[in-house]
Amino acid sequence: MKFLYPDDSTALHTDAYELTMMQTYWKQGIGNRRAVFETFFRKMPFENGYAVFAGLDHIIRYINSLHFTKSDIDYLRTTNQFDDDFLDYLADFHFTGNIRSMAEGELVFNHEPIIQVEGTLLETQLVETAILNVINYQIMVATKAARIKSIVGDQTVMEFGTRRAQEFDAALWGTRAAYIGGFDATSNVRAGKLFGIPISGTHAHALVQTYRNDYDAFRAYAQTHHDCVFLVDTYDTLRSGVPNAIRVAHEMGDKINFIGVRIDSGDMAYLSKKVRQMLDNAGFPNAKIIASNDLDEKTISNLKMQGAKIDTWGVGTKLITAYDQPTLGAVYKMVSVEDDNGQMVDTIKLSNNVSKMSTPGKHQVWRITDCKDDKSEGDYVTLVDEDPRKQDSLFMFDPNYTFLNKTVTDFKARPLLQDIFINGKQVYDEPNLEEIRAARQRHLDKLWDEYKRDLNPEVYPVDLSQKCYDNKMKMIKQIHDKIRKMR
Numbered sequence: 001m002k003f004l005y006p007d008d009s010t011a012l013h014t015d016a017y018e019l020t021m022m023q024t025y026w027k028q029g030i031g032n033r034r035a036v037f038e039t040f041f042r043k044m045p046f047e048n049g050y051a052v053f054a055g056l057d058h059i060i061r062y063i064n065s066l067h068f069t070k071s072d073i074d075y076l077r078t079t080n081q082f083d084d085d086f087l088d089y090l091a092d093f094h095f096t097g098n099i100r101s102m103a104e105g106e107l108v109f110n111h112e113p114i115i116q117v118e119g120t121l122l123e124t125q126l127v128e129t130a131i132l133n134v135i136n137y138q139i140m141v142a143t144k145a146a147r148i149k150s151i152v153g154d155q156t157v158m159e160f161g162t163r164r165a166q167e168f169d170a171a172l173w174g175t176r177a178a179y180i181g182g183f184d185a186t187s188n189v190r191a192g193k194l195f196g197i198p199i200s201g202t203h204a205h206a207l208v209q210t211y212r213n214d215y216d217a218f219r220a221y222a223q224t225h226h227d228c229v230f231l232v233d234t235y236d237t238l239r240s241g242v243p244n245a246i247r248v249a250h251e252m253g254d255k256i257n258f259i260g261v262r263i264d265s266g267d268m269a270y271l272s273k274k275v276r277q278m279l280d281n282a283g284f285p286n287a288k289i290i291a292s293n294d295l296d297e298k299t300i301s302n303l304k305m306q307g308a309k310i311d312t313w314g315v316g317t318k319l320i321t322a323y324d325q326p327t328l329g330a331v332y333k334m335v336s337v338e339d340d341n342g343q344m345v346d347t348i349k350l351s352n353n354v355s356k357m358s359t360p361g362k363h364q365v366w367r368i369t370d371c372k373d374d375k376s377e378g379d380y381v382t383l384v385d386e387d388p389r390k391q392d393s394l395f396m397f398d399p400n401y402t403f404l405n406k407t408v409t410d411f412k413a414r415p416l417l418q419d420i421f422i423n424g425k426q427v428y429d430e431p432n433l434e435e436i437r438a439a440r441q442r443h444l445d446k447l448w449d450e451y452k453r454d455l456n457p458e459v460y461p462v463d464l465s466q467k468c469y470d471n472k473m474k475m476i477k478q479i480h481d482k483i484r485k486m487r
């Protein structure tokens with residue numbers, strides 16, 4: 001298998017149907033018509049009350065480098081599905097459209113547009129797969145990380161998942177998403193180098209197995225490192241691991257920084273309490289107890305309930321694989337397209353299931369907060385030419401159950417979709433990871449606790465403006481009338 005092309009690119013990181021549709025548009029002479037697509041998801045991940053947006057940085061890199069190389073075009077030619085003139089067009093392709101997106105670290109909710117792509121039919125179609133690929137994973141991990149962090153609180157939680165992740169890219173970008181979601185450090189050294197995430201870690205059972213006893217292994221580690229965490233469960237946590245960790249800590253004294261011990265198996269509530277007593281009695285009250293082994297927010301919460309004496313948590317598999325839900329299910333739907341007369345017309349995807357219908361038109365999403373307490377009232381989806389900041393009061397209603405409504409006065413409205421690319425040029429100055437993390441925390445502070453509990457949270461309102469709702473209803477009726485006439 002020929003795998004590593006010197007000029008490989010990510011342009012072919014797309015589904016074949018995007019390219020075959022592009023060829024249709026191109027050969028039919030409509031490829032340069034304008035279109036607008038919006039990305040949204042239908043169900044909150046992990047039944048959480050909010051999701052954390054991550055993935056924009058990867059999308060920006062993808063768009064900035066989007067072009068077909070010689071080997072891409074040569075390969076497409078071998079498939080015999082594409083004509084030479086279309087391939088010549090692809091050879092010169094670059095993205096010329098507009099992208100608006102939520103910022104990373106923003107809290108996002110189901111049924112609201114989180115990324116909007118506007119451009120030619122050709123380019124808007126091409127980028128669908130990659131955009132969905134990125135956010136369907138990163139939002140899951142950022143949200144899972146935020147759930148775990150909400151249980152861990154002020155304690156430190158480290159990301160340990162690389163070895164269990166779905167391949168290299170998932171480990172790397174998943175680590176970044178976890179950091180955005182609230183994790184404090186990672187064991188992935190490359191993520192440290194590339195993204196500036198603090199790296200952290202202990203040692204593995206292999207070290208103890210190499211020396212074939214706890215004492216020699218801990219001593220060897222202590223002679224070669226200043227900061228020491230000893231993994232104490234290789235043979236017998238209470239009878240060998242912890243006594244030998246204490247012995248080495250005493251022997252080495254000030255020559256090392258004895259941070260603490262890691263437990264990776266057994267009953268962690270019971271063991272951590274016993275270990276705490278042993279460390280305290282030995283004169284190490286500040287030594288930390290670190291726990292790992294298939295942890296997630298449920299186990300951590302349960303361990304805390306049992307009074308486990310754990311200070312620091314290491315979480316791998318269940319975070320990096322978004323264990324309880326393999327994908328977010330985000331979709332990319334056309335909301336507006338240029339017609340034969342050069343006019344933009346709204347489009348809709350109908351379904352028997354109301355929640356699966358798309359919302360026609362190009363939108364903005366506004367976060368409405370109460371001026372008095374600075375808490376979020378809900379999100380308000382408008383058509384792009386509306387500006388709720390010009391209104392004194394806002395009538396907010398649930399688009400599925402319109403009798404659920406309220407009128408909000410004395411409010412602030414913050415537009416959430418920001419310009420990222422205009423006419424193919426990046427106009428967005430990306431915040432650094434620390435700023436993104438701080439933003440996530442600020443946004444969480446504005447959310448009522450009822451949306452933040454990890455079990456059965458209240459449903460956060462995502463409402464449509466009257467104009468947006470009327471537009472949707474009008475389109476549904478128009479299409480139903482048209483179908484009825486055809487029968």
Ligand SMILES: Nc1ncnc2c1ncn2[C@@H]1O[C@H](COP(=O)(O)OP(=O)(O)OP(=O)(O)O)[C@@H](O)[C@H]1O
Pocket residue numbers: 264265266267268269270292293294295299302303306
């Ligand atoms: N006190 C506890 N309450 C709830 N869950 C716990 C408790 N202690 C450990 N666990 C969790 O129970 C699961 C099983 O842990 P345990 O160490 O018994 O099995 P294991 O992983 O098969 O052990 P080993 O690594 O020795 O094979 C892990 O997910 C662990 O985090």
Ligand SMILES: O=P(O)(O)OC[C@H]1O[C@H](OP(=O)(O)OP(=O)(O)O)[C@H](O)[C@@H]1O
Pocket residue numbers: 160161163164203204205206264292293294295314315316317318
């Ligand atoms: O359980 P997770 O949440 O996925 O966290 C990562 C796991 O990876 C390591 O185990 P592994 O058996 O691979 O190596 P080790 O010898 O260092 O324990 C570590 O000890 C954790 O148990």
Ligand SMILES: O=C(O)c1cccnc1
Pocket residue numbers: 160161187200201202203204262292314316
């Ligand atoms: O440093 C650690 O303790 C670590 C790193 C990766 C996976 N498990 C544990």
